[in-house]
Amino acid sequence: xxxxxxxxxxxxxxxxxxxxxxxxxxxxxxxxxxxxxxxxxxxxxxxxxxxxxxxxxxxxxxxxxxxxxxxxxxxxxxxxxxxxxxxxxxxxxxxxxxxxxxxxxxxxxxxxxxxxxxxxxxxxxxxxxxxxxxxxxxxxxxxxxxxxxxxxxxxxxxxxxxxxxxxxxxxxxxxxxxxxxxxxxxxxxxxxxxxxxxxxxxxxxxxxxxxxxxxxxxxxxxxxxxxxxxxxxxxxxxxxxxxxxxxxxxxxxxxxxxxxxxxxxxxxxxxxxxxxxxxx
Numbered sequence: 001x002x003x004x005x006x007x008x009x010x011x012x013x014x015x016x017x018x019x020x021x022x023x024x025x026x027x028x029x030x031x032x033x034x035x036x037x038x039x040x041x042x043x044x045x046x047x048x049x050x051x052x053x054x055x056x057x058x059x060x061x062x063x064x065x066x067x068x069x070x071x072x073x074x075x076x077x078x079x080x081x082x083x084x085x086x087x088x089x090x091x092x093x094x095x096x097x098x099x100x101x102x103x104x105x106x107x108x109x110x111x112x113x114x115x116x117x118x119x120x121x122x123x124x125x126x127x128x129x130x131x132x133x134x135x136x137x138x139x140x141x142x143x144x145x146x147x148x149x150x151x152x153x154x155x156x157x158x159x160x161x162x163x164x165x166x167x168x169x170x171x172x173x174x175x176x177x178x179x180x181x182x183x184x185x186x187x188x189x190x191x192x193x194x195x196x197x198x199x200x201x202x203x204x205x206x207x208x209x210x211x212x213x214x215x216x217x218x219x220x221x222x223x224x225x226x227x228x229x230x231x232x233x234x235x236x237x238x239x240x241x242x243x244x245x246x247x248x249x250x251x252x253x254x255x256x257x258x259x260x261x262x263x264x265x266x267x268x269x270x271x272x273x274x275x276x277x278x279x280x
Contacts, residue, residue, distance in 0.1 A: 002046050008215050009276035010081060011041040015246045016273045017077035017090055017280065023266040025094035028102065031256040032148065033074035035179050035212070035241035039146070040078045042218040047226070049141060054084055054111035062141045063130055065115055067123020068148035068177065069103040070258065075112075076100050080280075084112035087280045121154030123147050124174055128164050131172040131234075142229055145174045150182030153191045158203075164234040165204030172234040173225045177212070181243045181254040196238055205236045212239035247272055 014037045022028035044050070048062040066075050073093065080087045085099075092098040099108040103118025115126050127145035134141060151157060164172060176196065180187050187193055200207045206228050210221035225235050243257065244250025247269040250261075261269060 004216050004219070007041055007045055007219070008038075010045060011037045011215065012246070012273055013276045013278070014041055014074060014077040014081060016270060016275060017081075018073040019247070019261065019266055019269045019273070020279070021073045021076070021090055021093040021100075022260045023263065024091065026260050027094055028073055028260055029070040029258045030073065030247075030261065031181070031243040031250060031254070031258075032068065032071040032177060032179065034247060034250065035243050035245045036071055036074050036146065036177055037078075037245070038215050038218050039175065039177075039212050039239060039241070040074055042215060042222060043144060044078050044082045046219055047222045048144065050082075052083075056114060058114065058130075058141075059137065059139060060141060062144065063114065063127075063134075064144045064146075065123050065127045065130065066104060066117050066146055067126075068120065068146065068151055069116070069118030071148075071177075072100070072102060072104050072118075075104060079110075079112035081277075082112075085110065087278075090280045120148070120151045121156045123151075124157055124160040124164075127172055127174065128160055128167075128169055131164075131169045132167070134171055135169075141171070142226065143172050145172070147174065147176055148182070149176055149178045149180065149187055149193060149196075150190070152176065152193055152196070153187075161200065161203050161205070168232050169234050170230050170232050173222075173229060173237065174234065175210075175212075175237040175239050177241055178238045179241045179243045181257060183254065183257045185254055200236050200238075204233060206231070206233045207236055207238065209238045209240065212241035213245045 131143040250256040
């Protein structure tokens with residue numbers, strides 16, 4: 001296992017990448033990206049069984065699908081740092097003719113991206129399809145998906161959440177970024193989600209909770225989820241995170257869901273995130 005400190009260093013660098021990407025573009029979604037940096041770093045650098053290079057079908061390897069595609073800055077950073085494309089390409093985020101669109105797309109052939117995302121509420125359905133495909137092909141690898149808690153206000157999710165246990169899609173691990181914030185305010189104010197633990201259990205899922213901003217707990221939680229896979233039920237991890245984690249003035253508020261920091265704010269943020277493995 002990679003040392004926790006090494007993974008934490010990567011996650012800190014990923015947070016620097018997020019701030020710099022969004023500042024340079026003058027647009028983007030830093031809040032949720034910062035909150036999910038530990039999770040995606042742990043997933044890609046420690047947990048997932050990945051092959052070198054990139055093959056769209058992903059046969060014989062674990063797959064990941066990002067449903068809340070607006071947090072593309074963290075996804076692009078982790079993919080680049082994991083070797084899918086040059087780290088220097090992060091400088092093109094949201095620029096004209098870039099492969100790094102504001103929401104991930106497939107038409108430019110960016111390695112690591114298997115589905116366009118950003119139309120919220122579709123990722124669990126896509127992940128279920130991929131998981132069923134693996135079962136049909138005798139592929140014993142797992143499918144992971146990340147969705148936002150605000151996304152669960154969309155009806156398609158609950159059709160998918162009902163479908164997966166009925167069809168025993170037990171090679172699927174869905175993580176919910178449970179930060180309690182969305183673009184217009186807190187999830188409780190916009191449309192209260194109720195007791196997610198009880199809801200997922202009632203639909204037949206294996207339910208876990210996890211601290212998503214503690215690397216050791218992220219790794220331990222994901223390892224536990226892998227052990228629960230293959231037992232007849234899909235697994236969901238309700239992952240507690242803080243929107244804007246790592247940058248004090250962005251934390252605990254929806255204000256930075258979709259707003260770029262100016263140059264002064266960027267300098268303040270980067271001062272709180274020491275460079276660890278090198279900027280692009």
